[in-house]
Amino acid sequence: MIDGIEVKELKMIKDNRGFLMEILRGSDKIKSDGQGAFGQMYISTAYPAVIKGKHMHKLQTDHLTVIKGRGAIHLEDQREGSPTKGKKEVILVGEDNWKLVKIPPGIWHSTENVGTEVCYFINYVTREYNHKEPDEYRGAFDENERKMPWKPLIMG
Amino acid sequence: MIDGIEVKELKMIKDNRGFLMEILRGSDKIKSDGQGAFGQMYISTAYPAVIKGKHMHKLQTDHLTVIKGRGAIHLEDQREGSPTKGKKEVILVGEDNWKLVKIPPGIWHSTENVGTEVCYFINYVTREYNHKEPDEYRGAFDENERKMPWKPLIMG
Numbered sequence: 001m002i003d004g005i006e007v008k009e010l011k012m013i014k015d016n017r018g019f020l021m022e023i024l025r026g027s028d029k030i031k032s033d034g035q036g037a038f039g040q041m042y043i044s045t046a047y048p049a050v051i052k053g054k055h056m057h058k059l060q061t062d063h064l065t066v067i068k069g070r071g072a073i074h075l076e077d078q079r080e081g082s083p084t085k086g087k088k089e090v091i092l093v094g095e096d097n098w099k100l101v102k103i104p105p106g107i108w109h110s111t112e113n114v115g116t117e118v119c120y121f122i123n124y125v126t127r128e129y130n131h132k133e134p135d136e137y138r139g140a141f142d143e144n145e146r147k148m149p150w151k152p153l154i155m156g
Numbered sequence: 157m158i159d160g161i162e163v164k165e166l167k168m169i170k171d172n173r174g175f176l177m178e179i180l181r182g183s184d185k186i187k188s189d190g191q192g193a194f195g196q197m198y199i200s201t202a203y204p205a206v207i208k209g210k211h212m213h214k215l216q217t218d219h220l221t222v223i224k225g226r227g228a229i230h231l232e233d234q235r236e237g238s239p240t241k242g243k244k245e246v247i248l249v250g251e252d253n254w255k256l257v258k259i260p261p262g263i264w265h266s267t268e269n270v271g272t273e274v275c276y277f278i279n280y281v282t283r284e285y286n287h288k289e290p291d292e293y294r295g296a297f298d299e300n301e302r303k304m305p306w307k308p309l310i311m312g
Contacts, residue, residue, distance in 0.1 A: 016203075017202060017203060017206045017208060018200065018201035018202045018203050018206060018208075018269075018274065018275075019199075019200070019201050020198060020199070020200045020201075021198060021199050021200075022196065022197075022198045022285070023197045023198055023199060024194075024196065024197050025194075025195075025196045025284045026193055026194035026195055026196065026284060027284060031194060037182055037193065037194075038180075038181075038182035038187060038193075038194050039181075039182055040178065040180065040181045040182065041178075041179045041180050041197065041280065042176060042177060042178045042179055043175075043176070043177050043179060043223050043278075044174065044175070044176045044177075045174035045175050045176075046173060046174045047172075047173060047174050050173045050174060052173060052174075067199050067223075067276065067278075068224060068276060113174075118174065119174075120223065120224060120276070122199075122223075122278065124197065128181045128182060128183060129178070
């Protein structure tokens with residue numbers, strides 16, 4: 001696992017009316033970033049096969065989950081001095097993989113819809129988005145780096 | 157409007173990949189409850205025609221929205237000394253009504269799915285849920301009080 005990435009398994013409580021799932025608590029270990037004040041929460045959707053990113057923040061920590069659909073979070077550590085510098089990984093989130101992923105500053109990340117329906121990403125971030133001076137750096141997602149474990153085999 | 161209820165209109169930014177919608181910022185007026193630390197966020201879904209509630213909290217403030225589907229939030233003010241004591245109202249949220257509703261302590265509320273698909277409610281609450289001593293009081297929703305403006309007329 002890339003240094004600093006944390007994952008919280010989410011528990012879905014179901015009944016005949018629907019489900020309830022806690023996403024994030026102020027006292028969660030995964031929330032222990034010393035930034036107690038409320039930052040911002042937003043939703044971002046992706047149509048099937050869409051990849052958003054890659055993005056990187058210098059100050060902000062993301063707490064990303066999928067609450068509907070099947071998503072993949074692509075991560076890439078290019079931080080100088082990081083013990084996992086150069087490492088890339090993919091975490092599946094959403095249906096069958098209910099979890100929250102904490103992404104500290106400095107790690108490049110992309111969100112992908114790997115399902116057949118619209119995918120709903122919820123993100124709690126530790127800082128408010130500043131339109132004038134956004135803490136958001138953008139790069140191009142490298143399609144050749146899409147190393148999903150279930151990538152279909154092309155039979156020769 | 158019931159005293160203390162606040163509504164924030166949410167703005168959906170769409171493109172060919174999906175949409176992005178800010179839900180809540182720490183500096184939002186609607187978040188100005190003096191409880192700066194992060195409480196908790198969770199998701200609750202409701203199948204069509206399901207009503208969850210009614211509920212009331214003595215300490216916690218809810219910030220409730222629908223990010224998929226069509227919901228209705230039923231509100232009832234039974235607070236002693238409130239200038240709007242006895243008042244009931246319904247706020248539509250979700251599709252065609254993207255908004256966040258702040259519900260301060262003491263106000264009874266129920267969430268209803270008024271659409272044909274599963275409805276996804278997201279709630280940011282100012283306190284963590286305490287399983288041992290929950291700040292949650294429950295009552296029965298009175299079906300006769302369901303006064304939706306678009307309630308179908310039965311022609312005689």
